[in-house]
Amino acid sequence: MRESKDVVRQITVAASATFALIGAFVGSGAYGGTPVEEVAGGALSADATVIAPAGSAFTIWSIIYLGLVAYAVWQMLPKQTNTELHRRVGYWVAASLVLNAAWILSIQFDMLALSVPVIILLLVVLVRAYLITVKLPAAGAIDAIITDGTIGLYLGWVxxxxxxxxxxxxxxxxxxxxGVSQDVWGVAVVFVAGAVGIALAARGRAHFAPSLSLSWGLAWVAVGRLTGDLISQPTAVAAIVALVAVLASAAVFTAARLKAEQTVR
Structure with a gap:
């Protein structure tokens, strides 16, 4: 009975990954779709708001999708079928993939308002998946890279x-x-993002992936505000400070965990 449930879960994850990939192609402008930066009157373009990342930031999606496809294949291998990690996290990953595609569809149909609750729900799902990977250790380095790494990168970017x-x-x-200036709002938002990154680093200890992708996003926010059409030096400086804080906190918490492990030994 439990084995049949495992098969259903594995197929669900694989099917969701396929659905998400189709959505990604549509969102890129392929198959008649409109590139995300051009929909909704350019509301999601690189210069639409002071916290919009520069266009090159979105290349991280290639790595995330590659990781998600790798996970969809990895969790179907016989040795991974009945592990507690994949049993607990599999459906959460599948849900994130469906929500990802749903977000792209909402944007493609110019439903910007709908995209907000969808991406918030996606964030909540990824937080849940991430906490599972923190609680349940991966079965080796490859599992850690494919499972923990992919979910972490996905979460940080989202x-x-x-x-x-x-x-x-x-x-x-x-x-x-x-009535508050956009520079002030920009600084406030990137500092909140930085605080979230520090919290993830504290909770995840040695899980570097969320810190890396979140810092990547903050770096491109800084680039966008220094070189794009919408210049905001305060926001750029705040983004740089935030990304340094996120990376530093990840290093500190990882060092603390390693030291604690050595003490126990």
């Missing part, structure tokens, strides 16, 4: 994407920031 998506929607509906 943290940045969620903030950018909400900002794009608020800008599109005419939100003026209660």
């Amino acid at each position: 943290c940045v994407a969620t903030a950018a998506n909400i900002a794009a929607w608020l800008t599109a509906i005419g939100f003026t920031g209660f």
